[in-house]
Amino acid sequence: LIPPSSYHSAEVFVTEMARLFRDQFQFVGLTSELASDRDFVSVEHAGASIVVQNFKGSLRAFENVCSHRFSKIQTEDRGNRPLTCRYHGWSFNEAGQPFAMPKRAEYLEDGADLELLCLKRYRVETCGKFVFVIESENPLGLQEYLGEFYPVVEQLSGHLGAEFHYDVIPHAANWKILVENVLDNHHCALLHRDSFIAWGFCKLPLEDVRLEGRHSSFHVPRAEGDREALRRRAFSHLEDRSFAHDSFYHIMVFPNLFIASNEGMSFYVGHALPIAPGETLLRVRYFEPAMAFEKGRRMRQDIANEQTKANAVQVIYEDKPILESIQKGAQLTNQRGIVARGEVRIRAFLDRYAELMA
């Protein structure tokens, strides 16, 4: 196990940003957020600020820092506007070169090499709807990075319908504490008594625990409760959904992306962005299943979406105070702690982490 200092040391954090984030594929967003010309998604964490932007149908990624005076170019998480800096109005083209510069003659001689003012480029690769970037010189391919999870993520993303909830939730905790938490099955009995347990999850043994390279997944089966008939009626409009299973299916794409399907009736994409050793932003996105909801069905699905959103907020805020107390605890002890034998996903995460950091 890694020492508790790994959760708060500034030195460890700097190494993580280089080896686990800068040198690897990083998730940015979904193609559904980048569907139209000028759509953009930006991610920012301690290691980098990156923007992916749609230029007339093609996706390009750059460092989101203006080559004039370092202003961030896109200041929102996502939106629709040209790649134009808000400070002095430089606009950048699909090659990352400034092509419109107010008072251009004050900066450049005629025929000057614009490549010198080019934004740092990243390579964009997609797996289904999931958009990833990597530094452009890095030879690693996304298929190779995701391994056996590539077709899994690709197929799953085909079942994602419209997004119905997006939020960013700050956590005063190290990013690895959030990762370990989503891989941890044993805390549900106590912490999620009124949520996961009440909904029938975490009562049966885990199924299909899968470890592949750095990534992992499991199914948390749902036990039928005494209000099963009522539940079946409430969700009867989803009976012919394309992806159906009686479980909470959870995938972790190393190092910080979580993809979950709740019986194929709703989908969750969580993205933990490390801001500082003791500070993480959790970006959450929720999706309804990809299917046509006509008239009455639309209304029923809107109600289901509201319920899913309320449930999600409940679970996140059940975990958050504990995760923040773990951060404080890790700063007070030198003990390394212990992980249960059955928690193979946490063990695998920590092993892969230690290998990369060694």
Ligand code: FES
């Ligand atoms: S800092 Fe971006 S245009 Fe000046």
Ligand SMILES: [Fe+2]
């Ligand atoms: Fe939890």
